[in-house]
Amino acid sequence: MNFRLFKHKKVKKKESQQPNLPPYTHCRNCGHELHGQYCSVCGQKAFVTNQAFKQSIMTYLDTNYAFDSKLGHTLRYLIIRPGYLAREFMNGRIARHVHPFKLYFFSSILLFGVLTPLSWSVNKSNDIINDKPIIDTTQNTFKKVKVNIAESELKQDTTIKIGTGNLSIKPDSVKTSNNKQEATIELDSAAINEFKNYTPKSGWEKILFRNLTSVSKKELTQKAISYSSFAVLFLMPIFALLLMLVYRHKERYYLGHLILSVHLHVVLFLALSLSLIWGMIFPNSASPNFWIFLAMMVYLTISIAKFYEQRIAKALLKALLLLSIYSFITLLAVGAIGALVFLN
Template sequence: MLHPPSTREFLHEFIGHYVALEGKLWKSLLLLLFRPGQLTLEYINGRRVRYIQPLRLYLTFSLIFFAVMKYTGHDGIKITPADHPVAAAAQEKDKTKPELMREDEPGEIANGTAELRQGIGKINAHWGEQADRFSRMSMDERNEVLTTAFYGYVPYAVFFMMPLFALCLKMLYLGSGRRYGEHLLFALHANGFAFLAMALMMVVPNVLGIVSWVLGLWLVFYTPVAMRRVYGGSRLATGVRWLVLMALHLIGITLAIGAAVGFGILR
């Protein structure tokens, strides 16, 4: 007969579950960080029970990345006129932070997008009204809308790029015998690592500039090292495939982010 668990039973179950999850997490992290591609191979070869699921790993690190970006002020989501004294002071204080949009003079965005807004209005009247509304907003109101749109939709847009990333790998490795699901595993692990590395670059103290340099260097070379471990092939062939993959992914990410922010403005 079922009975409510006692405090001791509850704690025993909770601690057991936590230790098991923690063990999986550390094993997954060690492979993900220091042996590029090995975690993917472990899954492909059926050794999955001891590791965190790829989708959960990706979602966790992507959420951490966007949260860190938002709450540490690294997003650079701003519209600032060049002659705005507050903006000028902020730029002088932190010249490394880019702006999503910039006005060299007040009203430049509204004037420069008049034809675009008319075209949007012809496609969808509601979208046209929202675009006109955005163009009439003050600088602070636009920044608020952009920030809301970015954090509300960009994480989803980036996530939906993973199947495309895997498709690019499938095309680059035609004849390798790898199934699409295996390419998707690689995509989740590689991009999960990228989110983790970028989050660490924002929060770990940059001692003498070394930490960011090391993390940035590892971020650049991680994917080709992982590709060679999982798919094999010469260094030259892997390097060429990696360059094509990164070019396609960069184009896709840029379009996805633009579409997500645009959707957030026009919805």
């Protein structure tokens, strides 16, 4: 009995080591004879189309996004060995790992398409996104503001002129905190009515007025996320260009710098995704953004040190230079996104 069991396991192991045969002998696309899972003429993979829905989804992900066993070890190498996958790509070892651009689209869909909207729906206490506009003219007040006022001003109702609106302070609204007198003040209805009756003049002013008073915060935020995902597509090549300028003496073509830039942004997206997951699981805990920034700084330094074969100290200085320039460019991109959101 034990001998039969041993023989059965040996046969199963031998069968598992055999290459996977295609489900049919000739390509369904071009008719060429198949000698493996992929057609040698048109490149189409041989798979069964009449299959269960779950299996068809996995086949689609496997074909288009390499959502198979390669994803696991690619992510492992990407995280624990900075710069390694970029060197592997430049050395021609591409098929054993998930392609960098497929990896980027996977991480961007995870961050911008799944986790970010999901975090909004989970965190109900977050008032950033709702169906009300930024300036809600249907209410009588804009926002409550706490200010420190002198004791002499508390004997009677006080009106303070701020811009075109008035701030009314009532004695019964004052609270004592840390031996300081604070008053909760609100814009009065006159300022609201003045804003309602305001007529924009230029075209840009009309668009801005409409987005502030008619378009909800949720729609504006969705536009901002959409523009941000496209902005990264332009920021990645710019960062690659910065790498090329800083390491111009390494005599590498632009593609090598771009591959490293893609991998760095993938790790950043995964780190931000982890931050969103942390916020959904522990909504009242401190944000890990500082530690993410510190980890990304270390990761950037090690990546360029390994990829360009440079000492850590010198790589750290160049990483600081790259991060300073790239942060400034990112701020410009954020300003451009804000202009597109409110003026488009």
